[in-house]
Amino acid sequence: MLTMIVITFLVIELTRPDPFRLHFRRPPDFILAGYAQTAVDIYESEGQRALAAHMEQLERTTKIRAVLFGSQLDELSGQQAPPGALEVAREITQTHKPEVSSEAFPQLVARVLQTARGDQYVWVAEMPPHRALLSYDHLLHLVAMSLIGGAFCYWLARYLTAPLTTLRRAANELASGNFAARVGPSLGKRRDELASLGSDFDLMAEQIESLLKAQRRLLGDISHELRSPLARLNVALELARQRAGSEATSALERIQHEAENLNEMIGQLLALTRLETGAREISKNHFDLAKLVRDIADDADFEARSRNRSVRVDSCESCMMVGSEELLRPAIENVVRNAVQYTAEKSEVEIDIKADGASSADRHTRQTVEGLNLSEGFAEITVRDHGAGVPENALAEIFRPFYRVDDARDRESGGTGLGLAIAERTVRLHGGTVTAINAPDGGLVITISLPFAHTQSPPSGFRTPLHRTDLLS
Numbered sequence: 001m002l003t004m005i006v007i008t009f010l011v012i013e014l015t016r017p018d019p020f021r022l023h024f025r026r027p028p029d030f031i032l033a034g035y036a037q038t039a040v041d042i043y044e045s046e047g048q049r050a051l052a053a054h055m056e057q058l059e060r061t062t063k064i065r066a067v068l069f070g071s072q073l074d075e076l077s078g079q080q081a082p083p084g085a086l087e088v089a090r091e092i093t094q095t096h097k098p099e100v101s102s103e104a105f106p107q108l109v110a111r112v113l114q115t116a117r118g119d120q121y122v123w124v125a126e127m128p129p130h131r132a133l134l135s136y137d138h139l140l141h142l143v144a145m146s147l148i149g150g151a152f153c154y155w156l157a158r159y160l161t162a163p164l165t166t167l168r169r170a171a172n173e174l175a176s177g178n179f180a181a182r183v184g185p186s187l188g189k190r191r192d193e194l195a196s197l198g199s200d201f202d203l204m205a206e207q208i209e210s211l212l213k214a215q216r217r218l219l220g221d222i223s224h225e226l227r228s229p230l231a232r233l234n235v236a237l238e239l240a241r242q243r244a245g246s247e248a249t250s251a252l253e254r255i256q257h258e259a260e261n262l263n264e265m266i267g268q269l270l271a272l273t274r275l276e277t278g279a280r281e282i283s284k285n286h287f288d289l290a291k292l293v294r295d296i297a298d299d300a301d302f303e304a305r306s307r308n309r310s311v312r313v314d315s316c317e318s319c320m321m322v323g324s325e326e327l328l329r330p331a332i333e334n335v336v337r338n339a340v341q342y343t344a345e346k347s348e349v350e351i352d353i354k355a356d357g358a359s360s361a362d363r364h365t366r367q368t369v370e371g372l373n374l375s376e377g378f379a380e381i382t383v384r385d386h387g388a389g390v391p392e393n394a395l396a397e398i399f400r401p402f403y404r405v406d407d408a409r410d411r412e413s414g415g416t417g418l419g420l421a422i423a424e425r426t427v428r429l430h431g432g433t434v435t436a437i438n439a440p441d442g443g444l445v446i447t448i449s450l451p452f453a454h455t456q457s458p459p460s461g462f463r464t465p466l467h468r469t470d471l472l473s
Contacts, residue, residue, distance in 0.1 A: 035123070039055065040113050044115070065125065067085055068122070071120045081124070082106075089122040108126055166187070166198070167194075167197065182202045184199060233259055287325045293313065309346070311348065312349070313353075323430045332423070334419035336349065347386035352382040353382075377452060379449070382445060382447050382448075384444070387443055398436060399421055399423075399434060434448050
């Protein structure tokens with residue numbers, strides 16, 4: 001915009017009939033001839049004094065300093081001639097052509113005038129020096145135009161980009177799981193293309209939210225409906241055991257095993273649906289997160305030893321957690337059992353819990369919760385196996401429901417594809433995060449980061465309702 005202002009300004013000024021001011025350029029010959037003739041007429045009619053006054057007035061108005069020579073090259077106005085004026089006058093009396101001195105500075109211009117009586121005069125003028133293309137006034141005008149144009153352009157840019165910023169923010173919220181994000185209210189009464197884009201975005205977000213709600217509702221309804229035939233299947237299985245002989249024992253045990261797997265999957269589906277919809281109101285209490293991790297590790301180690309594996313807690317610092325122990329236990333347990341499932345034989349699953357680590361040391365604040373003084377920080381639970389790991393492009397996908405890595409997690413190797421999804425949503429409900437990386441020397445490392453609280457004497461029976469919007473400390 002600034003470039004266009006400058007170009008437009010220069011084009012307008014340079015194409016005007018009288019660009020800038022007359023003395024910015026060399027005056028045309030007919031103007032100089034007119035000045036010379038006027039000087040001769042004044043001298044012949046009014047004399048030397050009038051000529052001197054005329055020359056002074058000409059210098060004041062046009063900045064042109066002029067003198068008039070007679071036929072004997074004597075100065076007639078009584079003024080001191082500019083340097084070099086006599087030499088120019090002498091040359092022009094010989095050539096009788098308009099003379100311009102290119103060597104002298106300032107420039108000298110001479111004219112020969114012949115009167116009707118035969119008298120000859122030489123008029124010599126010292127031209128004013130060329131001024132800069134832009135005067136101070138022109139510069140002020142240009143600056144004013146640039147400021148006004150710049151302010152308008154800034155407003156226009158903000159007006160055009162503000163909806164895009166709002167749209168980008170809403171898209172990020174939508175990508176992070178907030179399907180209620182909309183841009184329509186932020187756009188106000190705009191009726192341009194960006195408003196139409198915002199309207200289309202809101203329509204898309206509504207469709208996505210509707211589809212996801214329908215999907216979650218379908219999962220919940222199917223899970224509930226499957227419980228009834230599954231219960232009847234278990235009753236029929238017990239009746240079949242009583243009536244069947246020993247030859248059917250193997251088949252019935254297989255049926256019972258698959259029924260138990262189906263029951264576990266239905267339970268996980270119901271848990272996942274409750275976590276995603278927030279339909280279940282849960283409570284938070286004060287408990288030792290380190291003790292919970294130790295209990296989970298002991299149970300997992302007991303089961304892992306039957307498969308020639310083990311679970312070891314490398315370090316465990318005591319840290320008090322305000323949250324739902326009922327939800328966090330199966331969430332952490334899912335991660336540990338997943339590691340036991342895929343670690344190599346004769347290897348250990350390593351669990352490490354650190355409170356207030358270097359990555360979260362800067363996040364300490366002081367806060368009062370229900371009259372209890374707490375110092376906020378983050379506890380990091382690291383679970384590492386020694387298995388084949390996960391492809392890099394699948395690290396973020398393993399927390400998606402029913403996702404399986406083709407070459408490592410198939411149905412024969414166990415698992416329904418819901419354990420890590422439930423763990424991720426439970427941790428996110430508590431204001432934490434779950435990440436997965438491949439260890440440099442092999443194996444998968446899953447890190448659970450949870451906000452926790454220090455306190456010396458937690459009150460007994462400390463319980464408050466927990467909703468999905470809570471960020472627990």
